[in-house]
Amino acid sequence: MRRSLFRLATALVLTGAAGFGAVACGTGESPSGNDGNTSTGAAGPSGSPSTAPDSALDPNATVNVRLVLEPTSLNLTTTAGAALEQLLLDNVYQGLLTVDTNAGNKIVPALAASYEASPDGLTYTFKLAAGAAFHDGSPVTADDVVWSLQQAVAPGSKQPNAKALASIAGVAAPDPGTVVVTLKQRDNDLTWGLTGRAGVVYKKGTDFAKLDATENGTGPFKLGGWQRGSSVTLVRNDAYQGPGPKAKAAKVVLRYITDRNAANNAQATGQTDIQTSADATLLQPFTGNAGFAVLRGTTTDKYTLALNNAKPPLDNPAVRHAIRRAIDKNALIEALGGAGVRVGGPVPTADPWYEDLTGIDAYDPAAAKKLLADAGFGGGLKLTLKIPSIYPAAIGDVLVSDLKKAGIDLTVKQQEFTAWLTEVYTAKDYELSLVNHAEPRDLGNYANPAYYFGYANKQVQDWFAQAVAAPDEKTRTALLAKAARQASEDAAADWLFQAQTITVVRKGVAGAPQHFTSSRLPLAGVGIVK
Amino acid sequence: MTVFVVRRLVLLVVSLFAASVLTFALLRLLPGDAAAAIGGITADEAQLRAVRHELGLDRPLVQQYATWLADVLSGDLGRSQLNGTSVTAELGEKARVTGPLVLGSLALALAGAVPLGVLAALRHRSRVGTGISAASQIGIALPTLWVGLLLVTVFAVQNRRLPAQGFPVEGWAEPGQALRSLVLPWITLALSEGAVLLRFVRSATLDVLGQDFLRTARANGRTRAGALWRHGLRNASGPVVSVLGIQVAALLVGAVVVEKLFALPGAGSMLVADVGNRDLVKVQGEVLVVVAIVLAVGFAVDVGQRLIDPRLRETGR
Numbered sequence: 118m119r120r121s122l123f124r125l126a127t128a129l130v131l132t133g134a135a136g137f138g139a140v141a142c143g144t145g146e147s148p149s150g151n152d153g154n155t156s157t158g159a160a161g162p163s164g165s166p167s168t169a170p171d172s173a174l175d176p177n178a179t180v181n182v183r184l185v186l187e188p189t190s191l192n193l194t195t196t197a198g199a200a201l202e203q204l205l206l207d208n209v210y211q212g213l214l215t216v217d218t219n220a221g222n223k224i225v226p227a228l229a230a231s232y233e234a235s236p237d238g239l240t241y242t243f244k245l246a247a248g249a250a251f252h253d254g255s256p257v258t259a260d261d262v263v264w265s266l267q268q269a270v271a272p273g274s275k276q277p278n279a280k281a282l283a284s285i286a287g288v289a290a291p292d293p294g295t296v297v298v299t300l301k302q303r304d305n306d307l308t309w310g311l312t313g314r315a316g317v318v319y320k321k322g323t324d325f326a327k328l329d330a331t332e333n334g335t336g337p338f339k340l341g342g343w344q345r346g347s348s349v350t351l352v353r354n355d356a357y358q359g360p361g362p363k364a365k366a367a368k369v370v371l372r373y374i375t376d377r378n379a380a381n382n383a384q385a386t387g388q389t390d391i392q393t394s395a396d397a398t399l400l401q402p403f404t405g406n407a408g409f410a411v412l413r414g415t416t417t418d419k420y421t422l423a424l425n426n427a428k429p430p431l432d433n434p435a436v437r438h439a440i441r442r443a444i445d446k447n448a449l450i451e452a453l454g455g456a457g458v459r460v461g462g463p464v465p466t467a468d469p470w471y472e473d474l475t476g477i478d479a480y481d482p483a484a485a486k487k488l489l490a491d492a493g494f495g496g497g498l499k500l501t502l503k504i505p506s507i508y509p510a511a512i513g514d515v516l517v518s519d520l521k522k523a524g525i526d527l528t529v530k531q532q533e534f535t536a537w538l539t540e541v542y543t544a545k546d547y548e549l550s551l552v553n554h555a556e557p558r559d560l561g562n563y564a565n566p567a568y569y570f571g572y573a574n575k576q577v578q579d580w581f582a583q584a585v586a587a588p589d590e591k592t593r594t595a596l597l598a599k600a601a602r603q604a605s606e607d608a609a610a611d612w613l614f615q616a617q618t619i620t621v622v623r624k625g626v627a628g629a630p631q632h633f634t635s636s637r638l639p640l641a642g643v644g645i646v647k
Numbered sequence: 648m649t650v651f652v653v654r655r656l657v658l659l660v661v662s663l664f665a666a667s668v669l670t671f672a673l674l675r676l677l678p679g680d681a682a683a684a685i686g687g688i689t690a691d692e693a694q695l696r697a698v699r700h701e702l703g704l705d706r707p708l709v710q711q712y713a714t715w716l717a718d719v720l721s722g723d724l725g726r727s728q729l730n731g732t733s734v735t736a737e738l739g740e741k742a743r744v745t746g747p748l749v750l751g752s753l754a755l756a757l758a759g760a761v762p763l764g765v766l767a768a769l770r771h772r773s774r775v776g777t778g779i780s781a782a783s784q785i786g787i788a789l790p791t792l793w794v795g796l797l798l799v800t801v802f803a804v805q806n807r808r809l810p811a812q813g814f815p816v817e818g819w820a821e822p823g824q825a826l827r828s829l830v831l832p833w834i835t836l837a838l839s840e841g842a843v844l845l846r847f848v849r850s851a852t853l854d855v856l857g858q859d860f861l862r863t864a865r866a867n868g869r870t871r872a873g874a875l876w877r878h879g880l881r882n883a884s885g886p887v888v889s890v891l892g893i894q895v896a897a898l899l900v901g902a903v904v905v906e907k908l909f910a911l912p913g914a915g916s917m918l919v920a921d922v923g924n925r926d927l928v929k930v931q932g933e934v935l936v937v938v939a940i941v942l943a944v945g946f947a948v949d950v951g952q953r954l955i956d957p958r959l960r961e962t963g964r
Contacts, residue, residue: 190731191730192730197689329732344912345741346920348816370816379908382800383812385804386811388811533923535684536679539679
């Protein structure tokens with residue numbers, strides 16, 4: 118008996134350690150690679166969600182939506198991770214501003230009806246939308262906004278992403294409908310920061326420790342219930358007065374299904390109405406089937422091959438360039454099913470400062486070999502790649518075979534995401550690593566020499582700092598584009614591809630989200646035709 | 648017998664204690680911690696330190712273990728480090744899925760394995776016997792995952808009789824739906840477990856069939872099947888019961904795979920997720936409960952064997 122007990126315990130620990138299935142990691146990373154963002158289809162987004170007039174929709178409908186990553190808690194102020202933002206932002210909680218995912222993540226007003234910045238960029242004045250109220254019925258006042266922002270930026274704040282608001286010097290409420298934010302220095306990223314979780318408005322005096330169990334948001338949905346390990350139910354807030362329209366459906370059940378086959382079967386058999394992050398290699402039941410629409414959407418998921426710039430031999434730019442030139446990105450995207458686009462640099466296509474950098478270090482295995490020989494590694498080079506086990510193993514296989522042709526002997530070491538966070542991300546103990554950097558507007562990572570990339574170029578850091586404080590949008594965009602180009606020319610990392618996200622929608626479902634679904638998923642507009 | 652039960656109980660407690668130490672120590676060897684999982688990629692070192700302090704992860708390990716053990720002894724498995732929910736409560740909730748899943752498939756496996764195993768032994772030279780025997784070999788060889796996928800394709804996707812995955816949002820408040828969603832997982836788990844059990848039932852029965860006492864019974868005028876029924880099965884059940892104890896452990900592991908395949912909100916999938924999140928307090932509570940179940944089954948098997956077989960009682964072993 119004792120032996121079987123030991124075997125059981127070992128087996129349980131091992132299945133866990135091997136990262137069996139998608140790990141619900143509390144991070145900004147989307148492991149959607151496991152579940153299909155990396156698969157077949159055209160290069161650009163295509164398909165479009167069907168729409169229907171309100172009168173055609175069933176107001177009592179329940180919509181079932183398949184999601185991948187279940188959050189580990191429902192508390193935006195304590196737990197990091199895209200899973201939580203995907204679920205709660207825009208649906209249950211709102212900030213002064215939000216983004217329009219159908220317009221390339223454009224910043225648009227939410228609880229603030231309008232806002233303006235002073236010419237010196239140091240003062241932002243927000244006018245609150247009329248009618249907005251918390252779920253307990255009390256109206257949203259300037260006092261609530263001031264209090265919430267003060268909590269986020271208070272010294273010692275543990276709120277994830279609070280640093281997005283670090284430039285705030287003070288917040289004041291000259292009258293109940295107006296909020297004035299003053300900054301320490303000009304910060305062109307402030308409005309973006311306010312669209313995220315750090316900008317969420319809570320009722321003044323909310324006990325953040327209790328948000329796991331209770332919610333008092335302002336959004337079009339209330340939290341109905343959480344069946345841990347299975348689903349979260351959102352219930353329409355019938356008293357909702359805006360901003361934006363009331364939820365079309367009475368209930369939305371978000372079903373967390375990690376297994377891609379199970380998710381596909383659920384969609385094919387009508388258990389779910391919308392399947393996000395569908396696997397493109399498993400689309401056969403849906404393509405050419407009048408019962409379903411297949412939407413291809415943009416993401417900011419940059420599958421980034423991190424090269425430890427601070428560690429030999431990768432501190433040698435020639436080695437980094439050689440690695441970039443040795444990898445055939447087109448073939449890689451093909452091997453993963455095709456749902457990706459090349460970017461050639463650190464900026465996703467949706468960011469205003471994106472430009473096509475695929476010309477830099479274009480695929481050329483002969484040139485890669487020569488670069489290595491000139492750098493003194495003609496006799497071959499042994500490197501190790503640490504890759505979280507949530508990503509498709511095919512990526513590692515392609516990299517090994519491509520780099521072999523250039524004379525690099527690559528060993529792939531899979532590890533659990535949490536282990537990756539400690540070993541690679543925090544301790545920087547790695548040579549090559551691969552992670553999906555899912556955040557939009559994260560160019561700052563290349564201007565931060567302490568980041569795990571170990572990339573330090575004073576010029577890039579200066580341009581980035583100037584961009585943050587730039588007097589106008591055009592100057593800022595130009596500076597950031599320059600910084601991105603320089604990072605690519607320095608081979609600060611390699612950018613394998615930007616993933617596409619595939620959403621399968623059952624016929625008769627209107628208003629399904631299409632773009633950026635792993636980070637934001639506004640569901641108020643989703644309805645079911647009668 | 649009483650002495651035996653008492654001795655066996657003491658052993659049970661000692662084993663549980665050893666398991667708690669092992670579980671605690673082994674989990675601490677995993678790289679990564681809950682603070683990293685909570686803070687994610689946006690946290691800086693100062694934030695991580697603060698979270699670690701808040702969770703008590705910076706305290707000496709012996710102290711952490713002692714606190715945990717004291718809680719466990721008072722019947723409290725602790726609270727999740729990630730969201731503060733009670734481990735005991737959540738395990739209870741998950742047991743409402745995993746319990747029926749494991750017990751149901753065990754019942755199904757037994758219902759198939761015992762009659763078929765005996766039949767295979769009785770007819771072991773005929774086509775029926777070899778047929779059953781060969782089928783059970785195939786059953787053992789087939790991966791659970793593949794069997795599950797096949798069943799879903801046939802019974803859920805092609806002909807829509809059963810749900811492809813999931814468990815009703817309302818749980819057992821929708822008993823019909825809940826049962827329907829367990830049918831395919833039951834069959835998936837029972838097929839592989841039943842095949843193993845069948846092998847043991849068959850060999851144990853064959854063993855008994857060759858014994859002198861059965862020949863004597865037949866000499867007294869009983870038929871082969873009648874002699875087996877009256878005198879053989881009780882003798883054959885000893886080894887089968889032992890194997891059954893081990894199979895319960897195997898079923899709990901199998902539940903991890905099946906729960907994922909069918910997206911069932913059970914204890915298996917929770918455990919895997921918690922390990923990934925380094926919610927160690929929760930994981931060690933869960934593992935301890937599983938260990939306790941397996942040890943308790945072992946205890947029940949040992950006692951049960953003595954009840955079945957008086958010869959074991961006499962030797963006092």
